Amino acid sequence: MNYYSIRAIYLFEMARTWRTVLQSVATPVISTSLYFVVFGSAIGSRMVEIDGVSYGAFIIPGLIMLTLLMQSISNASFGIYMPKFSGTIYEVLSAPISYAEIVIGYVGAAATKSIILGVIILITARFFVDYHIDHPIWMFSFLVLTSITFSFLGFVIGIWADGFEKLQIVPMMIVTPLVFLGGTFYSIDMLPPFWQGVTLLNPVVYLVSGFRWSFYGLSDVHIAVSVAMTFGFLAVFLTLVWWIFKTGYKLKS
Amino acid sequence: MASIIEIQNLNKTYDSGFQALKHIDLDIHQGEIFALLGPNGAGKTTLISIICGIVNPTSGMVRADGYDILSEYRQARSKIGLVPQELSTDAFETVWATVNFSRGLFGKAPNPEHIEKVLRDLSLWEKRDSKIMMLSGGMKRRVMIAKALSHEPKILFLDEPTAGVDVELRREMWQMVRGLREQGVTIILTTHYIEEAEEMADRIGVINKGELMLVEGKTSLMQKLGKKELRLALREPLDAVPADLNDHSLALSEDGYELVYSFDSQQEHTGISELLRKLGEQGIDYKDLRTRESSLEDIFVNLVHSNDDTVAG
Numbered sequence: 001m002n003y004y005s006i007r008a009i010y011l012f013e014m015a016r017t018w019r020t021v022l023q024s025v026a027t028p029v030i031s032t033s034l035y036f037v038v039f040g041s042a043i044g045s046r047m048v049e050i051d052g053v054s055y056g057a058f059i060i061p062g063l064i065m066l067t068l069l070m071q072s073i074s075n076a077s078f079g080i081y082m083p084k085f086s087g088t089i090y091e092v093l094s095a096p097i098s099y100a101e102i103v104i105g106y107v108g109a110a111a112t113k114s115i116i117l118g119v120i121i122l123i124t125a126r127f128f129v130d131y132h133i134d135h136p137i138w139m140f141s142f143l144v145l146t147s148i149t150f151s152f153l154g155f156v157i158g159i160w161a162d163g164f165e166k167l168q169i170v171p172m173m174i175v176t177p178l179v180f181l182g183g184t185f186y187s188i189d190m191l192p193p194f195w196q197g198v199t200l201l202n203p204v205v206y207l208v209s210g211f212r213w214s215f216y217g218l219s220d221v222h223i224a225v226s227v228a229m230t231f232g233f234l235a236v237f238l239t240l241v242w243w244i245f246k247t248g249y250k251l252k253s
Numbered sequence: 254m255a256s257i258i259e260i261q262n263l264n265k266t267y268d269s270g271f272q273a274l275k276h277i278d279l280d281i282h283q284g285e286i287f288a289l290l291g292p293n294g295a296g297k298t299t300l301i302s303i304i305c306g307i308v309n310p311t312s313g314m315v316r317a318d319g320y321d322i323l324s325e326y327r328q329a330r331s332k333i334g335l336v337p338q339e340l341s342t343d344a345f346e347t348v349w350a351t352v353n354f355s356r357g358l359f360g361k362a363p364n365p366e367h368i369e370k371v372l373r374d375l376s377l378w379e380k381r382d383s384k385i386m387m388l389s390g391g392m393k394r395r396v397m398i399a400k401a402l403s404h405e406p407k408i409l410f411l412d413e414p415t416a417g418v419d420v421e422l423r424r425e426m427w428q429m430v431r432g433l434r435e436q437g438v439t440i441i442l443t444t445h446y447i448e449e450a451e452e453m454a455d456r457i458g459v460i461n462k463g464e465l466m467l468v469e470g471k472t473s474l475m476q477k478l479g480k481k482e483l484r485l486a487l488r489e490p491l492d493a494v495p496a497d498l499n500d501h502s503l504a505l506s507e508d509g510y511e512l513v514y515s516f517d518s519q520q521e522h523t524g525i526s527e528l529l530r531k532l533g534e535q536g537i538d539y540k541d542l543r544t545r546e547s548s549l550e551d552i553f554v555n556l557v558h559s560n561d562d563t564v565a566g
Contacts, residue, residue, distance in 0.1 A: 002327070002360045004357050004360045004361060004362060005357065005358050005359070005360050007357060008354050008356075008357025008358045009358065011354075011357075012350075012354050015350070016345075019345065086341055086342070086343065086344070087337075087339050087341030088341045088342065088343055090305075090307055090335065090337050090341060091335075091355060091358060091400070092358065093306055093307045094305040094306045094307055094330060094333070094335050095330060095358045095359050095360070096326065096327040096328070096329075096330040096331040096359060096360050097327075097358065097360070098327075248309060252307065252308060252309050253267055253268065253308055253309070
């Protein structure tokens with residue numbers, strides 16, 4: 001394993017985060033805080049509890065999951081897209097580094113940023129809403145696993161994208177609707193039976209449900225299904241990354 | 254002389270069907286400056302990109318310092334530094350950060366002393382804390398060279414190193430390249446400036462339409478393919494070259510005022526004295542005479558054009 005190479009990519013990417021701290025850290029924290037203010041403190045105080053959990057506390061796992069998915073995808077996709085865009089990718093491709101090591105560097109940095117953001121938002125939520133965490137180890141495991149998994153997806157998107165617009169398509173047009181319709185703001189038990197069935201086709205339901213279970217012991221689907229689905233996503237995205245490097249798709253001619 | 258790069262039967266066909274390299278066989282000697290010349294689209298950058306790992310070869314074998322570039326890519330690539338043609342830099346990074354990043358990327362432990370030496374050698378030390386986007390084009394080119402040298406490579410590829418660089422900086426870079434060669438670094442450069450190859454290279458390779466047309470020591474190439482001309486400015490114009498002078502390789506200018514005699518300067522008897530004597534006998538008077546030697550550029554243009562004609566024919 002070429003540790004110096006992985007370290008170089010990882011530190012380079014983390015340095016970019018701190019250089020753009022307003023955009024990378026402050027913006028998602030502020031926007032998520034607004035959700036807490038509006039849906040947690042303002043509207044939430046007038047809503048009934050869901051399975052004994054206040055509405056403000058109920059939405060915390062979903063909102064953190066929203067940030068994790070969006071930030072993991074955008075950090076990782078931007079991280080690999082920028083060298084392609086600026087032409088500096090030549091250096092990575094000509095370095096004595098394996099594909100796995102390249103991925104560890106970029107995905108590791110993107111996942112680290114997402115985990116840091118998730119923790120910051122969790123701490124920020126305390127200022128607006130009272131919550132508890134029943135299974136902290138599971139909670140942190142979901143946080144880490146989701147960040148890594150969707151950083152892989154972001155890496156794939158960054159390779160696939162040939163313009164800044166494409167970088168935004170998947171997070172904005174696909175992930176955001178799936179998260180909003182995936183039980184972030186409600187329990188799927190609250191939907192009519194037909195829509196409950198439809199909602200189960202939404203993969204994000206399993207992520208939000210599992211993460212919420214780690215907080216309050218509440219879940220829309222069994223925790224084992226959530227864990228299996230998360231690993232399933234990881235397997236799919238890993239396969240895509242493997243295929244990209246095997247074929248040189250959009251990297252090597 | 255030991256080869257540091259060995260290329261055998263290398264071919265590259267892009268997905269579009271374009272065959273960029275055709276059966277390339279080439280050995281680069283350790284410690285030499287090798288200039289690869291060729292017109293645009295000849296395959297120079299493809300060849301370099303394959304050796305450096307940026308483009309996949311279709312078939313063939315390449316070894317760098319004895320290591321196969323595919324099966325032993327870690328060892329092979331760690332020996333190579335690349336300065337690409339395009340000025341591709343991380344605009345928002347500082348010079349210091351980006352050069353250190355390159356060293357780490359190539360698997361080397363941090364070595365601030367070496368980085369400082371590289372930056373000082375390239376007159377970049379004062380700019381080490383500057384963001385790259387604040388630098389001039391010439392300075393950016395130096396940064397790219399510094400990045401390529403950060404991991405102490407044994408082989409340095411310079412793809413059009415002085416493109417868009419002013420004359421003064423170009424001469425400084427030539428000096429730097431010679432300095433690197435003295436330190437044992439093998440340099441392979443592609444250039445459009447034939448003068449650059451003539452000035453610096455030990456050996457020359459000419460590539461055209463994906464085929465390596467020749468590889469020759471610069472001096473022997475210029476001796477072998479270089480021509481010398483004697484140009485005589487006549488007092489009175491001629492209608493044609495006199496029949497008595499047909500044995501000599503003579504050409505007459507369109508206006509009839511200049512006779513051009515091509516000869517091999519390496520031969521003991523160039524035929525000049527005989528020609529001048531015959532001109533006197535014929536009563537052809539001249540007011541001036543001068544000689545001109547072919548430059549590498551003339552040789553290059555002739556080679557490429559004759560190849561084009563052969564292909565077209």
